[in-house]
Amino acid sequence: MISPDLSGAEFRTPTLSGANNNCVEVATNLPELVAVRDSKDPFGPALTFSHPAWNNFLTGIRNGEI
Template sequence: MTSLDLSGAEFRTSSLSGANNNCVEVATNLPGLVAVRDSKDPSGPALTFSPAAWDDFLSSICTGKI
């Protein structure tokens, strides 16, 4: 398995996450890649998706398919 360099990723947390910060962080500033990580473990692993797959995932959530 190849490790991706996510050092330039600018992760953000939803403003709706509240004060406990128990949520995921998403970085969309990387060309051709969306990275997602656990906000409680920012130095831990991140999942990566193509922008199209991430858009499909978000659309599925918004339409209630997931």
């Protein structure tokens, strides 16, 4: 499996996350994918999703389906 190039990823922490730093960071600026990583391990692995898959995930959360 080839790892995607995340060198241009601009990770951001959600504004609603608490001050305890127990959250995820999301990079949505990449043309082919969305990357998600643990804020406590910024050099660790990241999960990647296509933009449609990420949007479906967010919709499922908003609708209480996930």
